[in-house]
Amino acid sequence: MAGPAWDVVLPSGMSRRSFLRLVGGSVGWSLAGSVIGTQRTTAGAASRELSLLVGTQLTMKSLDPGRTIEASAYTLNHATYDSLVTFSGEDLRNPKPSLAMSWSVSADGRAYTFKLRPNVKFVSGNPLTSADVKWSLDRVINLNSTTKFLVDGIAEVLAPDPQTVVIHLKTLQPSIIPILSSSSLGVLDSKVVIANGGDAGPDAKTKDQAEPYLNSHSPGTGAFILTSYAPNQEVVLMKNPAHWRGAAKIDRIVTRNIEEPAAEQLQLGRGDLDVATGIGPDQLQALKGVQGVGVKTSLIANTFYVLMNNNPTIGGPFSNRKVQQAVRYALDYDGIMRIAGQGAVRLAGVIPTLFPGSLDSKDAVKTDRVKARALLKEANLGEVRGRITYRAGGSSWGVQLDLLVQKIQTDLVEVGMKVDLNGLASLTALQEYRDGKNQIGVWGWTADWPDASNFLVYVPGGVVGKRAGWPADATPDAAALAKLGQEAESEVDNRKRAALYQQVDRRLMEIGPYVPLFQPAVPYAFRSNVSGVTFNSVWGPDLYAISKTG
Amino acid sequence: MRLWSYILRRVLLLAPMFVGITLLSFALSHAVPADPVTANLGEHGAADPQVVAAFRHRWGLDRPLPEQYGIYIWNLLHGDMGVSISTRQPVITDLRQRLPGTIELATAAMIIGMALSIPLGILSAVNRDSIVDQIARVGSLVGVSMPVFWLGLVGILIFYARLGWAPSPGRLSMQVPPPPFETGFVIIDALLAGRMDAAVDALHHLVLPALVLSAYSVGVITRMMRGSMLEVLAEDYVRTARAKGLPGWIVVLRHAARNGLIPVVTIVGLSFGGLLSGAVVTETVFAWPGLGSYAFGSATSLDFPAIMGVGIVVATVYILVNLLVDVAYALIDPRIRVG
Numbered sequence: 001m002a003g004p005a006w007d008v009v010l011p012s013g014m015s016r017r018s019f020l021r022l023v024g025g026s027v028g029w030s031l032a033g034s035v036i037g038t039q040r041t042t043a044g045a046a047s048r049e050l051s052l053l054v055g056t057q058l059t060m061k062s063l064d065p066g067r068t069i070e071a072s073a074y075t076l077n078h079a080t081y082d083s084l085v086t087f088s089g090e091d092l093r094n095p096k097p098s099l100a101m102s103w104s105v106s107a108d109g110r111a112y113t114f115k116l117r118p119n120v121k122f123v124s125g126n127p128l129t130s131a132d133v134k135w136s137l138d139r140v141i142n143l144n145s146t147t148k149f150l151v152d153g154i155a156e157v158l159a160p161d162p163q164t165v166v167i168h169l170k171t172l173q174p175s176i177i178p179i180l181s182s183s184s185l186g187v188l189d190s191k192v193v194i195a196n197g198g199d200a201g202p203d204a205k206t207k208d209q210a211e212p213y214l215n216s217h218s219p220g221t222g223a224f225i226l227t228s229y230a231p232n233q234e235v236v237l238m239k240n241p242a243h244w245r246g247a248a249k250i251d252r253i254v255t256r257n258i259e260e261p262a263a264e265q266l267q268l269g270r271g272d273l274d275v276a277t278g279i280g281p282d283q284l285q286a287l288k289g290v291q292g293v294g295v296k297t298s299l300i301a302n303t304f305y306v307l308m309n310n311n312p313t314i315g316g317p318f319s320n321r322k323v324q325q326a327v328r329y330a331l332d333y334d335g336i337m338r339i340a341g342q343g344a345v346r347l348a349g350v351i352p353t354l355f356p357g358s359l360d361s362k363d364a365v366k367t368d369r370v371k372a373r374a375l376l377k378e379a380n381l382g383e384v385r386g387r388i389t390y391r392a393g394g395s396s397w398g399v400q401l402d403l404l405v406q407k408i409q410t411d412l413v414e415v416g417m418k419v420d421l422n423g424l425a426s427l428t429a430l431q432e433y434r435d436g437k438n439q440i441g442v443w444g445w446t447a448d449w450p451d452a453s454n455f456l457v458y459v460p461g462g463v464v465g466k467r468a469g470w471p472a473d474a475t476p477d478a479a480a481l482a483k484l485g486q487e488a489e490s491e492v493d494n495r496k497r498a499a500l501y502q503q504v505d506r507r508l509m510e511i512g513p514y515v516p517l518f519q520p521a522v523p524y525a526f527r528s529n530v531s532g533v534t535f536n537s538v539w540g541p542d543l544y545a546i547s548k549t550g
Numbered sequence: 551m552r553l554w555s556y557i558l559r560r561v562l563l564l565a566p567m568f569v570g571i572t573l574l575s576f577a578l579s580h581a582v583p584a585d586p587v588t589a590n591l592g593e594h595g596a597a598d599p600q601v602v603a604a605f606r607h608r609w610g611l612d613r614p615l616p617e618q619y620g621i622y623i624w625n626l627l628h629g630d631m632g633v634s635i636s637t638r639q640p641v642i643t644d645l646r647q648r649l650p651g652t653i654e655l656a657t658a659a660m661i662i663g664m665a666l667s668i669p670l671g672i673l674s675a676v677n678r679d680s681i682v683d684q685i686a687r688v689g690s691l692v693g694v695s696m697p698v699f700w701l702g703l704v705g706i707l708i709f710y711a712r713l714g715w716a717p718s719p720g721r722l723s724m725q726v727p728p729p730p731f732e733t734g735f736v737i738i739d740a741l742l743a744g745r746m747d748a749a750v751d752a753l754h755h756l757v758l759p760a761l762v763l764s765a766y767s768v769g770v771i772t773r774m775m776r777g778s779m780l781e782v783l784a785e786d787y788v789r790t791a792r793a794k795g796l797p798g799w800i801v802v803l804r805h806a807a808r809n810g811l812i813p814v815v816t817i818v819g820l821s822f823g824g825l826l827s828g829a830v831v832t833e834t835v836f837a838w839p840g841l842g843s844y845a846f847g848s849a850t851s852l853d854f855p856a857i858m859g860v861g862i863v864v865a866t867v868y869i870l871v872n873l874l875v876d877v878a879y880a881l882i883d884p885r886i887r888v889g
Contacts, residue, residue: 051724051725053724053725059847061590061635061636061637061638061851062638064638069592069594069595143604144600144601144604145595145601145604145605146590146591146592146594146595146601146605147595148594148595148598148600148601149592149594149595149598149601205604205608211638212638212639215638215639230647230839231634231636231637231638231639231644232636232637232839232843232844232847233839234839254724256720256724256837257837257839258719258837259834259835259837259843260703260719260834260835260837262703262706263703263706263719263835263836263837266706266707266710266711267718267719269711270710270711270714270718272718272723272724273718273724426850427582427584427588427589427850427852428582428583428584430584430588430589431583431584431585431588434588434596434597445593448592448593448594457593463593463594463597466597
């Protein structure tokens with residue numbers, strides 16, 4: 001009875017006895033290898049290629065550029081697609097040409113004309129044209145997906161000739177150039193994507209069916225080609241030999257999800273990984289002394305901050321401006337910076353120092369508990385009692401949130417406030433924060449594109465402003481600050497824009513319900529035969545820049 | 551015949567059980583004080599009503615809850631478990647990819663667990679209070695007490711990082727291209743593809759996580775086997791067997807162990823369920839892409855279709871294992887009547 005079933009299961013030409021011998025032999029071999037420790041796996045055919053093995057926390061929902069803004073997807077899409085502009089390495093200040101060789105701005109500042117690089121081909125062999133750029137941007141505009149905020153300012157995309165793209169903006173928005181570097185705005189091979197269910201028309205949000213295709217193929221012009229994607233497990237890229245900048249130095253990149261940082265550290269230490277980007281500060285310290293391993297940290301365009309709710313019903317005493325100022329002076333920033341970890345930088349305002357328009361760290365508030373107590377006395381509210389909400393057990397950019405929040409609690413108690421900790425499960429905490437129900441919260445905001453305009457979310461009526469119970473029409477002061485934010489965002493002169501951002505940041509420190517703490521630095525490590533590893537705050541490592549010997 | 555009709559009745563009972571499971575999973579996952587919008591849209595997207603509306607519409611979250619549940623059940627009856635919000639793949643595809651990894655791990659852990667714990671329990675009982683017994687008791691206490699997470703990390707540290715006996719975490723070495731997906735059991739798929747390198751590599755990768763995962767079962771089953779054997783060894787029929795002059799090992803194995811195994815069978819069944827749950831942690835530590843890590847990811851992103859899918863699969867496994875335990879009871883001990 002079993003015969004036919006075995007015939008179905010077994011490879012052709014293999015008898016049941018040989019199969020059993022094979023399995024038995026494998027078990028024995030493996031166990032012997034485990035016990036004796038003599039057997040090491042060989043890479044077989046794949047070892048002839050130059051492979052790069054990357055360990056990370058590979059968590060993303062999609063590889064469709066138009067539907068993802070997740071960090072892992074940004075890294076991979078940055079390698080498989082090209083955008084009109086880009087940035088080099090860790091720089092976030094100087095946009096560089098990518099698919100666009102050059103661009104110019106109209107006199108009114110609302111139309112940007114891009115000249116495309118000639119002779120660029122997609123992996124299909126199709127030539128890149130302005131129609132592809134227009135189609136790709138139109139698709140993101142019409143998908144109404146999580147990437148929509150990137151193109152909110154675009155009124156229209158035109159393709160007057162095959163090598164020219166014109167982007168008309170709804171209002172003045174000089175940040176459009178850094179925004180266009182986003183991996184989400186990578187240019188797709190429109191013919192191929194349309195043939196596989198893609199739609200960029202006004203009904204794209206319902207008609208576009210290209211996501212499954214884009215989760216298994218990368219019809220872009222990037223340096224690498226997606227060859228396999230197992231969600232939350234592993235992604236394999238092969239180099240694109242016809243890439244316009246010249247083929248990448250690495251033939252094959254395997255990126256694997258390793259949830260546990262300690263396991264990632266050990267694998268890098270033993271040479272089973274080439275690059276580890278999912279490690280924390282503890283692993284960084286441990287790897288520092290390991291032979292054959294290099295470690296680095298890179299600043300992240302992120303603001304760790306304390307939020308106090310301006311809505312008296314929710315914020316209670318913490319909605320009082322004097323209490324908010326008292327909190328600023330009560331914190332022991334030296335102690336907080338020790339928790340922030342190696343490479344982190346103290347913030348004087350909410351705009352990270354990586355961007356023009358940020359305040360100098362030297363101007364940051366200094367701990368002054370006498371002043372804090374005096375401010376509390378001036379507030380004359382009796383006992384100041386509150387509750388800090390945060391993601392219990394969580395970590396962000398390697399910073400352990402429990403430690404940070406406990407430190408803040410201790411500091412506030414020092415000046416006579418009574419603060420309880422409200423550590424919640426990640427999603428519940430995030431929900432409470434987004435619903436604007438945190439009395440006090442400890443959060444971070446990371447730039448989605450390389451520009452200070454990201455951080456206008458803090459002004460009254462901005463995304464974070466609303467969460468802090470601070471609508472644009474809260475007070476005349478708030479309305480003026482919201483207006484100043486708009487001015488900064490639309491100022492086309494770089495120098496004036498930077499000055500306006502500084503003005504916004506200073507004013508936020510005077511009247512805003514926030515305490516900016518620090519910008520973190522991400523730790524990562526790599527084998528010493530690997531070079532060119534950098535970590536861009538928006539898209540992580542630039543895989544094209546990495547090379548490896550041996 | 552009575553056994554077969556019992557099995558048939560138990561199988562038929564699966565249908566109402568499934569309804570209960572889906573209803574419970576649905577109700578519990580919707581009772582969480584968080585919104586899938588929060589879990590799945592970024593900061594900007596969640597703040598844009600148009601994006602939120604499009605997201606809710608796409609995933610059917612804009613319909614009333616009873617309607618959502620009704621649609622889910624209707625689709626389920628047609629073999630459609632929906633599409634995962636987290637992976638954008640059909641849940642059935644995800645389960646097909648993830649379940650074999652967990653079954654592979656849990657089965658290996660169970661085999662290791664039984665192979666170690668049953669003889670150890672018997673030896674421990676037969677040599678009560680001896681050094682063997684003391685070692686077995688301490689060992690099983692350690693197995694029960696040690697958190698799998700810690701044990702896994704220590705295992706990796708010693709056997710992988712220090713001694714180099716175990717391979718790196720994962721189901722396959724990163725240098726080894728995976729075999730074409732056929733069954734999802736990497737070892738079998740590798741053999742089917744004639745890829746001995748991948749089969750050996752996969753087996754090699756299985757040993758340490760399976761050993762770690764089996765620690766708890768080894769502890770529990772050893773203690774249960776020992777206790778059960780001590781009880782049986784004091785029975786009159788064992789004394790009679792000894793009095794008849796039967797060799798000691800025959801008395802222990804043929805007369806005592808068979809009866810001593812009866813309560814252990816229940817524990818083995820329950821342990822298998824425990825292994826599935828324990829796999830969540832083990833899979834995280836060992837970067838093992840199985841159902842556990844899928845369940846965790848689904849729960850943290852409020853991926854309702856995936857949560858329901860995992861609930862159904864895990865419950866089915868539990869039910870089937872319990873059924874097997876009941877059948878095994880009847881086979882081991884003819885005095886037990888099913889039905």
